[in-house]
Amino acid sequence: KAGVTQTPRYLIKTRGQQVTLSCSPISGHRSVSWYQQTPGQGLQFLFEYFSETQRNKGNFPGRFSGRQFSNSRSEMNVSTLELGDSALYLCASSLNREVNGYTFGSGTRLTVV
Amino acid sequence: QKEVEQDPGPLSVPEGAIVSLNCTYSNSAFQYFMWYRQYSRKGPELLMYTYSSGNKEDGRFTAQVDKSSKYISLFIRDSQPSDSATYLCAMISNSGYALNFGKGTSLLVTP
Numbered sequence: 001k002a003g004v005t006q007t008p009r010y011l012i013k014t015r016g017q018q019v020t021l022s023c024s025p026i027s028g029h030r031s032v033s034w035y036q037q038t039p040g041q042g043l044q045f046l047f048e049y050f051s052e053t054q055r056n057k058g059n060f061p062g063r064f065s066g067r068q069f070s071n072s073r074s075e076m077n078v079s080t081l082e083l084g085d086s087a088l089y090l091c092a093s094s095l096n097r098e099v100n101g102y103t104f105g106s107g108t109r110l111t112v113v
Numbered sequence: 114q115k116e117v118e119q120d121p122g123p124l125s126v127p128e129g130a131i132v133s134l135n136c137t138y139s140n141s142a143f144q145y146f147m148w149y150r151q152y153s154r155k156g157p158e159l160l161m162y163t164y165s166s167g168n169k170e171d172g173r174f175t176a177q178v179d180k181s182s183k184y185i186s187l188f189i190r191d192s193q194p195s196d197s198a199t200y201l202c203a204m205i206s207n208s209g210y211a212l213n214f215g216k217g218t219s220l221l222v223t224p
Binding site for chain 1: 145147149154155156157158159162164201203205209210211212213214215216217
């Protein structure tokens, strides 16, 4: 059974550019959430989608956005990149959190130079 | 004050030792409690998942939740060098959509 797949694994971008990260959840999982992980702040919630609807958004600036497609795949976009956006971006999917919890992908490591 | 507090360690133990990892939290609405293991340059791997209070055992791992004290624990028996990783606690309320994570505890099991 395939896990949560995130692409690309690594990215290097320049300040001011924008970036799009992709997440394919486990088959059948309709909830997809995104987290930013940094050494200083740990894992911080970005947003959560269910059936193409954003149900919750974390405390991040509007430069961070996302969407979910009808096949549950999700993308997140960061515009006007800043040095502080350098982080590991993690995607998690869930079928039924009461039973299975959340399964994470390996993440996309974004470096902004 | 963060909603979830976790000692960052590092914690170093000899192979075969029993390891105790802990988190405290302040939000009484949290109902689902998870422990994740994260190796360097990998995503978090779900180890244990508990609803409300009580104990749960899976192989060498035991998770405990004490909601009255707002305290959760993960015990690892017969620890192995392959258990060396960062352990993250996470929790979420019934109505919430965002996992709240501790900062993680770095564990090193030495042969």
